[in-house]
Amino acid sequence: VSPQIAALREYADELRALGGALSLLSWDERTQLPAAGGSWRARQMATLSGIYHKQLISTDLERLISAAEDAHPGSAEVRVMRRDYEHATKLPSRLVREFSEASSLSQQAWAQARRDDDFTTLQPHLERVLELSHERAECYGYETERYDALHDLYEQDSRAAELEPMFEGLREPLLELIDAQPPADLSILRRTYPLDAQTRFGEWIVTQVGYDMASGRLDPTAHPFCTSIGRGDVRLTTRYDEEWLPGSLFATIHEAGHGIYGQAFDRLELPSTYGEAPGLGMHESQSRMYENIVARSTPFWERYFPDLQAAFPGTLDDVDMETFLRQVRVSERSLIRVEADELTYNLHIAARFELERSLVNGTLAVKDLPEAWRDAYQRWVGLVPDNDRDGVLQDVHWSSGSFGYFPTYTLGNVYAAQFVERCRQDITNLDDQWRAGEFGPLRDWFDEHVYQHGRLYSGREFVQRITGGGVSSAALVTYLRERFAG
Numbered sequence: 001v002s003p004q005i006a007a008l009r010e011y012a013d014e015l016r017a018l019g020g021a022l023s024l025l026s027w028d029e030r031t032q033l034p035a036a037g038g039s040w041r042a043r044q045m046a047t048l049s050g051i052y053h054k055q056l057i058s059t060d061l062e063r064l065i066s067a068a069e070d071a072h073p074g075s076a077e078v079r080v081m082r083r084d085y086e087h088a089t090k091l092p093s094r095l096v097r098e099f100s101e102a103s104s105l106s107q108q109a110w111a112q113a114r115r116d117d118d119f120t121t122l123q124p125h126l127e128r129v130l131e132l133s134h135e136r137a138e139c140y141g142y143e144t145e146r147y148d149a150l151h152d153l154y155e156q157d158s159r160a161a162e163l164e165p166m167f168e169g170l171r172e173p174l175l176e177l178i179d180a181q182p183p184a185d186l187s188i189l190r191r192t193y194p195l196d197a198q199t200r201f202g203e204w205i206v207t208q209v210g211y212d213m214a215s216g217r218l219d220p221t222a223h224p225f226c227t228s229i230g231r232g233d234v235r236l237t238t239r240y241d242e243e244w245l246p247g248s249l250f251a252t253i254h255e256a257g258h259g260i261y262g263q264a265f266d267r268l269e270l271p272s273t274y275g276e277a278p279g280l281g282m283h284e285s286q287s288r289m290y291e292n293i294v295a296r297s298t299p300f301w302e303r304y305f306p307d308l309q310a311a312f313p314g315t316l317d318d319v320d321m322e323t324f325l326r327q328v329r330v331s332e333r334s335l336i337r338v339e340a341d342e343l344t345y346n347l348h349i350a351a352r353f354e355l356e357r358s359l360v361n362g363t364l365a366v367k368d369l370p371e372a373w374r375d376a377y378q379r380w381v382g383l384v385p386d387n388d389r390d391g392v393l394q395d396v397h398w399s400s401g402s403f404g405y406f407p408t409y410t411l412g413n414v415y416a417a418q419f420v421e422r423c424r425q426d427i428t429n430l431d432d433q434w435r436a437g438e439f440g441p442l443r444d445w446f447d448e449h450v451y452q453h454g455r456l457y458s459g460r461e462f463v464q465r466i467t468g469g470g471v472s473s474a475a476l477v478t479y480l481r482e483r484f485a486g
């Protein structure tokens with residue numbers, strides 16, 4: 001590589017080193033930190049974040065980017081660094097500070113409002129956060145609607161005008177499939193599964209699908225996540241419930257999907273300038289693929305159900321694989337997003353997308369939100385909550401100022417289905433491989449088509465390159481029909 005690119009990569013390594021230290025502090029906070037250490041930890045992280053931000057907006061970085069641009073006009077690697085820099089320097093520091101304070105107060109008000117089932121406690125805080133979000137969006141800029149400026153923070157290049165038909169295309173087919181499902185029976189999954197055995201099985205199963213334990217680990221936490229600390233260190237977390245097997249099992253495999261993606265950048269020796277995912281939707285495409293398309297498939301359990309039985313002696317002896325699989329795939333209309341199944345999940349997201357788009361574009365006022373929530377749920381899910389705790393107060397996202405985040409969950413499902421549909425044309429015996437516990441070829445395919453490119457393409461560009469078409473819910477509908485209508 002040229003000296004200009006080498007210098008830029010060196011700077012990106014420094015940024016990554018600082019970012020990784022922050023990630024480690026955060027991982028520790030959520031897995032190990034004694035309660036009394038909480039407030040000093042917040043101080044430590046704020047200090048380090050400040051240093052990180054200073055490095056990100058430094059004129060030294062701008063000079064390195066300019067030099068690399070002169071030496072390599074049109075380089076995609078330089079372009080992603082330029083984009084980061086422009087992004088970090090767009091907001092006035094006054095706005096960054098006000099937003100951070102307002103969203104922190106608003107999250108506290110949300111927790112209180114949720115406990116009391118009283119939206120009015122949250123309302124003034126949410127109004128303030130939304131007002132500042134409008135201001136942020138105007139600073140970032142957009143072409144057609146304000147919502148796009150915020151959504152772009154989470155999924156580069158994705159636009160509301162394209163999300164709308166994507167969600168519309170899901171509504172009727174999903175509701176039809178959900179209503180055709182047998183009555184929910186989860187009795188097997190609610191038997192007693194000792195924590196030790198759950199941990200051992202989880203640690204083993206993630207290595208089966210391709211996560212490398214020598215470059216990672218798995219720890220318990222309250223809200224599962226995956227985090228990249230540095231080269232050779234991408235960690236998973238999960239949560240355990242002795243009376244609810246899927247809580248850890250599928251959450252662990254979900255996080256392993258994130259982990260496999262995160263580990264790929266180091267395995268393929270990508271530089272820090274672009275060795276990461278381009279957005280949350282792309283990251284979620286990998287976690288959802290391993291969690292649902294792979295680990296809720298018939299071939300997967302044909303291979304691993306005997307191991308699961310052996311891992312919990314006496315618990316599953318009277319159960320056959322088909323019955324287990326039926327319970328793993330239970331689907332029914334529901335009110336709570338985080339408990340939603342594979343079919344209903346996207347409808348929960350569709351309702352939120354519609355509401356947050358109106359809030360950000362200025363066509364819905366915060367005071368009218370609870371009523372609008374009930375309307376949206378009636379239309380998208382066909383159920384109406386009888387209190388706000390099970391309605392508009394269930395998620396923290398908006399209180400924390402994360403407008404534009406929700407669609408990335410469904411984009412993950414949509415991308416995953418589009419990618420796997422194409423992958424099955426290249427690898428025609430994918431199911432046989434899974435039935436034999438072989439996941440190498442699947443990962444190799446993603447190495448070639450996705451992982452090796454890091455964030456040089458956006459999600460919609462990956463879709464275009466891989467499928468030759470645009471982002472569409474059609475592949476997801478086809479896959480769900482095959483799985484749930486059969």
Ligand code: ZN
Pocket residue numbers: 254258284287
């Ligand atoms: Zn995820």
